[in-house]
Amino acid sequence: MTSPSPLQRLRTVLDDAVLNVTGGERPKSAPTLERPKQAAHGDYATNAAMLLPKLVGAAPPMIAERLSVALTEYLGDDLQAIDVAGPGFLNLRLSDAWLARALAQVLEAGDAYGTAGAGDAAEAIHLEFVSNNPTGPVHIGGARGAAFGSALANLLTFHGHRVHREYYVNDHGNQVELFGASLQARARGEEPPEGGYQGDYVTEVASRIPEAATRPVGEVATEGIALMVAAQKASLEAFRTTFDQWFSERSLHAPRGDGNPTHPSGPGAPDATAGADGPADATGPSEVDEAFAVLAEQGRTYERDGALFLSTTELGDDKDRVLVRADGRPTYFASDVAYHHDKRVRGYDRVIDVLGADHHGYVARIEAAFEALGGDRDRIELLITQFVNLFEAGERAKMSKRAGEFVALDDLVADIGVDAARWYLLARSHDTTIDLDLVDAREQAPENPVYYVQYAHARIRSILVRADAGETTAREPDDGSVNASERELVLAVLAWPDEVAEAAARRAPHRIATYALSLARGFAAFYRDCEVLAEGLPADVRARRLDVCSATVAVLASALGILGVDAPERMDREHAEVDAA
RNA sequence: GCCCCCGUAGCUCAGUGGAUAGAGCAGUGGUUUCCUAAACCAUGUGCGCAAGUUCGAUUCUUGCCGGGGGCACCA
Structure with missing residues (x-):
């Protein structure tokens, strides 16, 4: 346990003064103790007196006077001045000796200064971010997700939480098949199929897959995905973004088999390659099946027109969502449900999903699914990162480089460097759109x-x-x-x-x-x-x-x-x- | 139509239920016998509009206006 910071000690004293004045009661909201906007208002200001009129039965300035008396007694020589001001603020000025002592405490704490503030409220947190499709390079949206997610993980860890960083690999479904078909078409010197992947990287990846022109398209897809995942991993590591685990969507659909550890990477367990497919000869239900069973038990699913629905509407969503189509194929949402079932069962205190702006429509259904699975809604957070618009000297930057219609993370890093890229993506709130001018960001000068x-x-x-x-x-x-x-x-x-x-x-x-x-x-x-x-x-x-x-x-x-x-x-x-x- | 994000200084954006709302950039005018001049100083009548809650609203609520995005038995 780290010792309380100088400011925490001061808060304790303030709390004592409040209790002294109220006779033991605390106001509903804790009093502030903050740097005032104006230096003339001292080192710290508190609104304590303005929170107490009902408890004390007096006007704020009067209460402030009484608090002032108590604080003067408690703080002694540490308090250089204390004034009642405005509608009832208390402005404190501390002595040089207090400042010196506070500074000594900071130095004593060393690298640990400011860490572990979560204290007893520390949580085991599952943090999912980036989760690009593995059918292309990490693009600018993924870059923002990576910067935000990795910095959030660092921040929460610094604060004392235990954070598990995870990337969800969408290696299952139509897009994967389409990617495989696109790769094979390029290997044959043909154009990708209708709606396929167009970027130059497709040809490049295809060239690295042996006999891509003639092998079964499923194999081509699998190898292509593996190559793209490796490329993304490299791009992200260069961007100082690493993960404890890359979780395969496909694994959710694989039979788990007996003895196959179901949830090997919970907060108590060492990091493992969870999400890998079960043994090749495994039989039995998949994790998707398990999740469906849980939903059925909870009475949250029903069949209509041959399809299996999850009643998300009763949990705040706009409409019920299909889990399994009439032809028996599960939807992408089924994977999501199973994935969140997995996260839940792994036993974290909290689940945080960082999603791109194009996914905000999924928030309601994922929250609903989490609750339908038996989860506590207060334990899941979906954070949406907004778009990044790139400009070049005020002009909208041309989006096409080598990756198709989007700017790749690699291009951004090559252009402005990791430090500037991370800074510009992180200096703004995640829920505001960023207009990033590459000319400014490139500037190697103190103006940056x-x-x-x-x-x-x-x-x-x-x-x-x-x-x-x-x-x-x-x-x-x-x-x-x-x-x-x-x-x-x-x-x-x-x-x-x-x-x-x-x-x-x-x-x-x-x-x-x-x-x-x-x-x-x-x-x-x-x-x-x-x-x-x-x-x-x-x-x-x-x-x-x-x-x-x-x-x-x-x-x-x-x-x-x-x-x-x-x-x-x-x-x-x-x-x-x-x-x- | 419904949903999400945003609307604060010329530009990009912080910030807050409270006392005179900030930073960076750009602009203007200065500073160099200087622990790195990749620096520093000075210079700014801005919270989209309207109601409501409150002792107090830029902050919370509602409506409106404006900008961006999303609304698949795709992933």
Whole structure:
């Protein structure tokens, strides 16, 4: 268990003060303790007094006065000033000594600072993301899903949850057959069939399948899918996105057979290659069959016109959905149902599906299916990532490169680099459309936020390295006081655990990017106003400011780590240009 | 028609039930004997419209307007 952060301790004190004033009762919503928008309002402001009029039977300013008395007593010398302001806010200003102690606690926590905030509420989470069709390269939509999903996984893990990352491979059904037929057509030097796959990559993949022109089309499809999955895996790894498991849709339809471990990769088990087909000679029901049996038990299915329906309507969907067509073939939805049955039985506390914008129509039916399977609706979340529009100097970017009608993840990475690509895809809320201008993103300059943040990290590292070597600079030392810039920076560092908690709770890794940028700006002000290595600076001042640097760089590294963006030791133009080339 | 997302500064977007709504970019004007100038400073009368809930709404609810997307016994 990590020790409480300085801010948590302060919250506890505030809570005590509230209880003191109310005589033991708490307001419905917890009081805020936040940085006020204006510096003149102190280090922290709380709305506590405005939450208590009904409990206390007094007006907010009056309550604020009483809270103020209690806080003054509890905090003693740590409290430099406390004021009642506006409609009942309490503005607190802490002493330099308090700040110094808080900073020491941050350094003591080291790399663990800000982690494990979930505490006892930590969950085992199944996180599915990307899940492109394995019939082509990872495209721009998949890139956003990959950036968002991997960063969300990093964020939730950092916060203390246990996250299982999974990619669902749609290796079953009509599209697979069509892909096989397209591959074979290319191998024969023909055009793909009506509605088939057109991209140049189809020809390329076909050329890597031995005798693709003459073998049974099913085999061609299987090999083609395997090649595409391998290619996607490589693209995603280069994009710093990895999975604990690639789950095969096809496996859901295979007989599981006796003794075949049904759910080998639950939260308690080591990662395994679950989702692989059962033994070749396995018999018995498939997982789809098992899921159907569960639905039937729950009384959620019925037959009509020869087809098997799931009554999702009674669970909030627009209409009931077909599981098995009249001709006996299961629908794609049947796979989805079985897949979620599998996730459920594997025993996670929570299931999160990250889906592309084109899948939002599935939300209602998947939630309904999850509930129909006996799941708790509060335990499944479907997050929809919105579209990415690419621009080139304000013009809509031409979408056709080598992958057909879409831009591939590989093309994006080759163009602007992994760091910029991840940053631009992650800096915005997942549910807003992104207009990404490649000219801006390519810019290897501090005008580009991603490099600005990296530069802040590199600059601090440089200071720390020089300090370790005992270096001083010939600069004029300042008076060594704790000035406004230093204070602001420390307060920003102290906000990190709250930022993580909020971002995790909201499934919002973009908040980490926003925070990182503001922390980098806070450091720039500190760097401008505070000498660190100047010769003639008192040793205690130098030590204190080096501590500020150490704490800041640790938080920046953690933030960039969550985003999957490199935190470099140094930056220089030559390297940047080489990387971009 | 129904459903989902969005509508905040010139542009791209953060943000919040509360005290004077922010950042980046672009623009303008400055700064370099500088721990990396890949820097810094100054400069901004903006929450689509209308009701409702609230002590207080840009934030929550409803309606409308505008933009994007989705509505298969395809995957």
